[in-house]
Amino acid sequence: MALATPIIAATYAEIALKGKNRNVFMRKLINNIRAMLKGEPVRTVKHVESRLLVYLDDAAAAPRVAGKLQRVFGLQWVSPVVPIAREAVDRELAQDLAAGREPRLSAVCEAAYRLAEQDRGDAAHFKVATRRSDRAFGLKSPEISMAVGRAVHERLGLPGRMTDPDFLINVLVLKEHILVFTGKEKAFGGLPAGSSGRAMVLLSGGIDSPVAAWLMMRRGIRPDFIHFYSGRNVQEADVAKIEELARILARFSPKPLNLHLVPVVPFEMRSIGVVPDSHDMVMFRRFMFMSAAKLARRQSCRALISGDSLGQVASQTIHNLGAIAPDLHLPVLRPLIGMDKMEITAWSKVIGAFPTSILPYRDCCSIRSPKPVLTARAQDLLRLSGEMDLKGAVNEALETAVCRVVD
Structure with a gap:
C-alpha cells in the first residue's frame, strides 16, 4: 500500500x-x-x-x-x-x-x-x-x-x-x-514564467521554433505566438498542427497563451513582378519580422523570438540575418543560434514537441524560391520594400489576423 x-x-x-x-x-x-x-x-x-x-x-x-x-x-x-x-x-x-x-x-x-x-x-x-x-x-x-x-x-x-x-x-x-x-x-530550473516580460515568437510548423520558444520561456518570458498561413482565410488554412504545438508549449505556462494567425496573401500579391526569385525568401522573412514586430508592440511584447540557427539553411546565413530587418527597433532573441540540428532535436523530444513537429505540414517558407540569395544586402531589401509597399502588406495582413487562446 x-x-x-x-x-x-x-x-x-x-x-x-x-x-x-x-x-x-x-x-x-x-x-x-x-x-x-x-x-x-x-x-x-x-x-x-x-x-x-x-x-x-x-x-x-x-x-x-x-x-x-x-x-x-x-x-x-x-x-x-x-x-x-x-x-x-x-x-x-x-x-x-x-x-x-x-x-x-x-x-x-x-x-x-x-x-x-x-x-x-x-x-x-x-x-x-x-x-x-x-x-x-x-x-x-x-x-x-x-x-x-x-x-x-x-x-x-x-x-x-x-x-x-x-x-x-x-x-x-x-x-x-x-x-x-x-x-x-x-524539474527544468530557470526563472519563473513572466518574470522577464513578454515576447512575440515566430512559430512555424517545424522543429526549431517551438524549442526556441520553450528555451526563452524557461528564462522567464511569457510568449505570444505568431504564425503565417497560406490560403484566403484562416478557415481554409490547415493550422491544427500549429495549434497543437502552441498547446504543447502552453503546458509549461501558468496562464493561457495567445496564438495569432496571420495571412501571407497580402505579401504574395504585392511581391509578384517586383521581388526577384533570388530575394523572395529573404523578403518574405522580412515581411514576417516586420509583421511580428508591429503586432508585438500592440501586445506589449518587448522582443521577438526566432528559431534561427546560424547557417542551417540559406536564409540563415550571417549576411541574411543582418540584412532582413535592420530597421526593426526591437531585439530579436535567437536561443538556437549556436546549436546544430541534433541538439535542437534532442530538446524537441525533451519538451514533447517532436512527434507533432515532424508531422507533414506545408508551411509558407517551404513554398518560397528554392535558390535564395546567400549574401543579401540591407539596402537592396529596403529598396524592394518600398517598391512592393511592404508596409501596406503588413498592415493588411494584421487587419485580417485572428487570435486564438490556447491552454
Whole structure:
C-alpha cells in the first residue's frame, strides 16, 4: 500500500542567487505554482527554509501534482514527502536522551522503513542522507542517519553502503516537520514564467521554433505566438498542427497563451513582378519580422523570438540575418543560434514537441524560391520594400489576423 504523502517539497536554484529583488521572483514563482495547480486539492503553498512546500488535502493527488510542478519554471527538484510533526519527535528524543537510551526516532524510522519497503525495488544496499535546516534539533545529521539506517537494516535486512548506494532515503529536519522521502524528480530550473516580460515568437510548423520558444520561456518570458498561413482565410488554412504545438508549449505556462494567425496573401500579391526569385525568401522573412514586430508592440511584447540557427539553411546565413530587418527597433532573441540540428532535436523530444513537429505540414517558407540569395544586402531589401509597399502588406495582413487562446 502506498504511503500517504500530503506534502510535496520543491527546491529552487537560480532564484537563490538573486539579491535584493529575490522576493519579487519568489512571489512570482509561488503565484505561478498556484495558477498551475488550479483545480487540484491544494490547501496552501508555503516558503519554508529555502524550500517550497505544497500542502494537499488529498494525498492520492500527489503524483499528479508533482508532475505538474515539474513543468513550473524556476523549480529545480520536486518530491512527494512524508511529513512528521516535530513536536512528537522532539518529546520522544528528549525522553531518550534524559534516560540515557539510544535515540529511537520512532516515527521517522517507521516512515523510512515503509518508504524503503515500497520503493526499494531490487536494490542491494541503501544509504540514509540527513540534512538539518534546523540546527537546534537534538541530534546531528550523522546521528540521525545512523539511527534511521539501523532501524531500516534491522527490519528489511538491507545492508547499508555509504558510497554509490542503490537506494537513498532522505531525511530533512525543518522547524515544524521532519520530511522523509526516497526520490526526487528533476524539474527544468530557470526563472519563473513572466518574470522577464513578454515576447512575440515566430512559430512555424517545424522543429526549431517551438524549442526556441520553450528555451526563452524557461528564462522567464511569457510568449505570444505568431504564425503565417497560406490560403484566403484562416478557415481554409490547415493550422491544427500549429495549434497543437502552441498547446504543447502552453503546458509549461501558468496562464493561457495567445496564438495569432496571420495571412501571407497580402505579401504574395504585392511581391509578384517586383521581388526577384533570388530575394523572395529573404523578403518574405522580412515581411514576417516586420509583421511580428508591429503586432508585438500592440501586445506589449518587448522582443521577438526566432528559431534561427546560424547557417542551417540559406536564409540563415550571417549576411541574411543582418540584412532582413535592420530597421526593426526591437531585439530579436535567437536561443538556437549556436546549436546544430541534433541538439535542437534532442530538446524537441525533451519538451514533447517532436512527434507533432515532424508531422507533414506545408508551411509558407517551404513554398518560397528554392535558390535564395546567400549574401543579401540591407539596402537592396529596403529598396524592394518600398517598391512592393511592404508596409501596406503588413498592415493588411494584421487587419485580417485572428487570435486564438490556447491552454
